[in-house]
Amino acid sequence: MPRCKIVLFVLAGLMFVVSPALTSAACAASTGGCYASLENNVLTIGNNRIRRSFEWNNGDLKAISIVNVQTGNKLVMQDRRPDISLGKLTEKVRSGQWSKKVVQDAVTNPHLQIEITTSYDRIDMRRVFRIYPKCTVIGCDYYLRAHDADTPEFEPAETVLQLLRLPGAHWYYRAVEFFDRTDRVNTLVRQTSTLAYLSGAELRGNILFGQNAGEDTAIFMVKEAPCSFAQLHYPGCDYTLSTWGVRAVGMGVRAADLPAGEWVRTYGLATGVCPKSEISFLKTLRSYQKQLRRNIPERDEMIMMNTWGDRNKDARVGAEFVNKEVDACVRLGVSHLQIDDVWQQGLSMNSSQGSGKLWDLWEEKNWQPHAERFPDGFAPVVKYAKEQGVDLGLWFHPSNANDYAHWERDARIVTNLYRNFGIRYFKIDGVKLPNKQSEINLRRFFDRIVLDSNGQVVINLDATADNRTGYHYFYEYGNIFLENRYTDFGRYYPYWTLRNLWMLSRYVPAEKLQIEFLNKWRNAHKYEKDDPLAPAGVPFGYVFAVTMMAQPLAWFEGSGLPEEAFAIAQVIKVYRQHQSHIHQGTILPIGAEPDGTSWTGFQSLLSEKEGYLLVFREYNQTNQGKIALYDLAGKYIQCQHLCGQGKDFSIKVERDGQVTFSLPAAHSFGLYRYLVKE
Numbered sequence: 001m002p003r004c005k006i007v008l009f010v011l012a013g014l015m016f017v018v019s020p021a022l023t024s025a026a027c028a029a030s031t032g033g034c035y036a037s038l039e040n041n042v043l044t045i046g047n048n049r050i051r052r053s054f055e056w057n058n059g060d061l062k063a064i065s066i067v068n069v070q071t072g073n074k075l076v077m078q079d080r081r082p083d084i085s086l087g088k089l090t091e092k093v094r095s096g097q098w099s100k101k102v103v104q105d106a107v108t109n110p111h112l113q114i115e116i117t118t119s120y121d122r123i124d125m126r127r128v129f130r131i132y133p134k135c136t137v138i139g140c141d142y143y144l145r146a147h148d149a150d151t152p153e154f155e156p157a158e159t160v161l162q163l164l165r166l167p168g169a170h171w172y173y174r175a176v177e178f179f180d181r182t183d184r185v186n187t188l189v190r191q192t193s194t195l196a197y198l199s200g201a202e203l204r205g206n207i208l209f210g211q212n213a214g215e216d217t218a219i220f221m222v223k224e225a226p227c228s229f230a231q232l233h234y235p236g237c238d239y240t241l242s243t244w245g246v247r248a249v250g251m252g253v254r255a256a257d258l259p260a261g262e263w264v265r266t267y268g269l270a271t272g273v274c275p276k277s278e279i280s281f282l283k284t285l286r287s288y289q290k291q292l293r294r295n296i297p298e299r300d301e302m303i304m305m306n307t308w309g310d311r312n313k314d315a316r317v318g319a320e321f322v323n324k325e326v327d328a329c330v331r332l333g334v335s336h337l338q339i340d341d342v343w344q345q346g347l348s349m350n351s352s353q354g355s356g357k358l359w360d361l362w363e364e365k366n367w368q369p370h371a372e373r374f375p376d377g378f379a380p381v382v383k384y385a386k387e388q389g390v391d392l393g394l395w396f397h398p399s400n401a402n403d404y405a406h407w408e409r410d411a412r413i414v415t416n417l418y419r420n421f422g423i424r425y426f427k428i429d430g431v432k433l434p435n436k437q438s439e440i441n442l443r444r445f446f447d448r449i450v451l452d453s454n455g456q457v458v459i460n461l462d463a464t465a466d467n468r469t470g471y472h473y474f475y476e477y478g479n480i481f482l483e484n485r486y487t488d489f490g491r492y493y494p495y496w497t498l499r500n501l502w503m504l505s506r507y508v509p510a511e512k513l514q515i516e517f518l519n520k521w522r523n524a525h526k527y528e529k530d531d532p533l534a535p536a537g538v539p540f541g542y543v544f545a546v547t548m549m550a551q552p553l554a555w556f557e558g559s560g561l562p563e564e565a566f567a568i569a570q571v572i573k574v575y576r577q578h579q580s581h582i583h584q585g586t587i588l589p590i591g592a593e594p595d596g597t598s599w600t601g602f603q604s605l606l607s608e609k610e611g612y613l614l615v616f617r618e619y620n621q622t623n624q625g626k627i628a629l630y631d632l633a634g635k636y637i638q639c640q641h642l643c644g645q646g647k648d649f650s651i652k653v654e655r656d657g658q659v660t661f662s663l664p665a666a667h668s669f670g671l672y673r674y675l676v677k678e
Contacts, residue, residue: 032133034112036100043098045114045129049136050273055080059096059118061127063164066219068136068273073217075273078165078244084125086144087158089151094119106455107476109133109291122147126263137272137288139224142251143265146258156235159251161269162221166245170213171196173241175205176507178227178471180463182483186496189503194241202237204228206472207285207507210246211276218276220285221248224268227470231267232436257436264440267473279630282506283605286586289509293476297580299458300479300511302551303572304336304393304425305329309518309555311488313352314342316557318373322381328558329390332565333572337385338393338427338460345370348397359430361401367413382421393425393460400432404441411448418453427460427481433467446477460514471508479551481514487523487535494520494538495618498546499594505549505602511583515547516555521562532619533596538667541568545644545669548575548614549587549602574643578673582612591627594618599625599661601669613639613672615646617663626658633657636677646670650677 033048043054043061049069055062062080067073082090096118104110114129123146130139142161174193179185192203205228211218223238225231232252240247251266258264274284295301307317307325322339329337341348346366347356358366369378385392394417398410417423433439449457459478461469471480483500485492494517501515520535520543527534535543544552585604590613592598597620604612608631617625632653641648645668646661653659663670 031102031110031112031131034131034133036098036112036114036129036131038098043116045131045138047131047133047135049134050138052138052271054083056096057082058093059098059116060090060093061116061118063162066164066271066273068217068275070136071216071275073215073273073275075164075217075219076167078167081163081165083160083163084127084142085158085160085163086123086125087154089123089154090120090125092121094121103130107293107450109294111291122151123258132288132291135287135291136274136284137222137270139268139270139288139292141224141265141268143263144251144253144258145263146255146260149260151255151258151260153255156233156250156254159233159235159249159253159266161223161248161251161267162271163247164219164245166210166212166219168212168215169196169243171210171241171243171246172213173203173208173210173239173246175203175239176207176209177205178504178507179229180227180468180470181230181465182500183464186500187503188500189507196241196243196246199240199242199244201241203239203241204237206238206470208239208246208248209281216275218274218281220272220274220281221246222270222272222285222288222472223248223250224270224472224475225250225252225470226433226468226473230433230467230470232433232439252439253436264436265443282588283586285507286509289475293478293512295511295580295583299424299456301580301583302336302391302425303334303554303576303579304338304460304514304551305332305334305554305556305558306338306340306427307557308340309484309486309516310522310557310560311486312557313350314347314373315352317343317370319376319381321559323384324559325557326381326385326388326390328561330388331569332554332558333569333576334390334554334558335576336391336393336425338395338425340395340427341397341429343370343373343394344368359397360399362397362399362406362410364409364413367396367417378421378423382423386422391425392421392423393427394423395427395429397430398428398442398445400430400438403435403438404445407441407445408448411445411452414449414457415452418457424453424457425460426457427462429462431462431466431468433469443474446474450477471504475512479512479514481553483516485516485518485555487518487520487526490523490526492518492535493533493596494535494543494546495533495594495596498600498616501546501550502589502594502600502602505587505589510549510587510602511551513550514553515550516553517543517547519556519561519565521565522556522560532666540565541571541644542616542667542669544568544571545614545616545671548579548671549582549604571643575671578612578642578671581606585611588630590629591615591625599627601627603630605630609676611674613674614669615661615663615672616669617661617666619666621666623664624660624662626660628657629653629659630657632659632676637674638677639672639674642671642673644669644671646672
């Protein structure tokens with residue numbers, strides 16, 4: 001391999017290691033076979049799984065083909081047209097240039113970036129393709145730069161991220177739309193399907209899957225943006241379809257968002273190919289999603305306790321209370337304790353004290369430990385927690401006044417808490433993204449934290465209210481705090497939580513979601529006496545098991561649990577021994593959609609030879625249930641029972657993939673590790 005000069009640079013607040021002088025062979029070797037070349041007016045990018053070819057066209061790329069290298073299937077475009085556009089602004093191209101570099105940073109997996117900069121008469125566009133080893137998906141980030149302050153306005157529907165003139169007339173599409181604002185929404189996934197016909201068909205959703213009848217070829221796209229309803233300058237859909245192909249539309253910007261001479265990042269798009277079976281699609285999608293943030297077990301795996309779920313707000317918060325919560329964490333086997341809102345000197349409007357007023361605008365002095373509640377500061381409680389083996393986390397609300405104009409100060413506050421106390425888990429709440437500048441500054445806030453902590457700070461992105469980042473945007477910073485559910489209002493049922501995780505896990509990595517389990521003994525009187533699905537009647541071990549495939553969130557005050565609750569410590573102990581290994585796999589839903597009475601669960605596919613199964617018998621009178629498993633049809637499997645109910649068993653999986661599971665009672669579960677026997 002030739003010797004290369006290695007340099008460091010900062011882009012959008014992140015540090016990268018870059019090898020600008022790498023030859024094609026050296027690039028491929030250093031990034032697991034990823035490559036890029038421009039020869040005879042054809043730009044080719046790819047790896048040993050996917051290859052994309054474009055007519056260079058002076059940087060105004062025209063898609064030629066997409067190849068699934070493993071299967072040999074090839075999609076050759078019907079004709080060649082520029083694959084991006086901003087209406088009339090991109091009609092006349094001036095020049096184009098390209099470069100490639102190897103990227104290794106504190107967050108993502110190492111990959112090859114290909115940067116294409118195209119200049120038009122009034123505007124420049126930059127595309128940064130991301131190619132990861134052994135991944136059949138290529139991501140692309142988009143940036144725009146206006147030449148002057150008088151850039152003509154363009155319609156949202158004219159902002160085309162990608163145009164593919166796909167071959168054949170028999171394409172069937174499925175779009176998957178997502179919803180957050182979980183304080184008010186309790187069905188988080190919606191699917192819509194259609195056949196391509198003529199022109200003008202429109203679909204909403206971050207994910208689009210298309211398959212061609214008669215061909216074992218499928219293509220899919222992931223629009224890396226907030227949920228459709230929360231996107232800026234939304235054109236009314238994410239994809240337009242016809243018999244000649246598909247457009248991904250809506251960049252989330254308008255001309256007024258583009259200061260002259262400054263690069264502005266827009267929404268992005270990832271494109272993948274796979275055989276058209278559902279499992280091929282889901283495994284290929286997940287292989288890409290797992291590249292976007294490296295899972296480092298000692299940083300990213302957790303069972304976190306957050307006391308806010310008991311609705312006492314800050315009435316009990318203080319040094320002595322925190323120490324008692326640490327003790328409860330130890331007894332349960334919980335690894336992290338997060339002090340939610342009002343640990344700080346400046347009281348928010350959520351405070352139980354009437355003096356709390358703060359929300360959109362904070363001052364630096366507000367973010368000191370509350371002088372009365374922590375008279376000796378944070379040092380003693382941090383020391384005690386560390387001695388007990390518990391990591392502390394905090395709630396933080398960046399000032400969203402003036403579109404997060406104080407982002408730099410707020411990032412400094414967070415990183416100082418990390419440097420001074422070793423606190424690296426921050427629940428970020430109160431986010432509002434009404435315009436592009438707020439999004440730009442919020443990303444700057446996160447990027448600075450990543451840079452200054454070398455990727456050690458973990459962000460828990462609250463998805464409960466307002467216009468926020470959804471499931472496919474800002475994914476690199478940590479995990480998603482999915483929902484607030486409270487027994488106080490009769491709005492927590494374990495099966496609701498199970499259903500939301502089950503539906504999301506098909507398209508979103510379960511290990512990136514914080515999923516709550518509550519103190520089921522509180523507020524039993526808020527539910528109907530004879531309701532068999534009310535939390536008080538569900539075993540506490542089952543309530544916890546609902547969260548196992550995600551990052552479990554103990555949404556209660558541990559010191560307020562009844563003594564019988566601590567019996568689940570043995571279940572948690574076993575789970576912690578397997579948690580990281582479970583999350584290494586591709587976690588997918590199995591069984592029926594949870595409705596409170598079904599047989600349902602999850603499968604974590606680690607390899608062709610092993611994985612995990614989590615099976616739930618909801619409230620029903622049938623002690624056996626058939627569940628179809630992925631990739632195991634006709635194989636002999638040996639299932640080792642780890643915790644919950646059930647027992648070890650070996651079985652030959654039926655030809656249709658189904659296995660009969662036995663669980664002894666309603667509201668019981670079993671966690672198994674399976675091995676495929678020769």
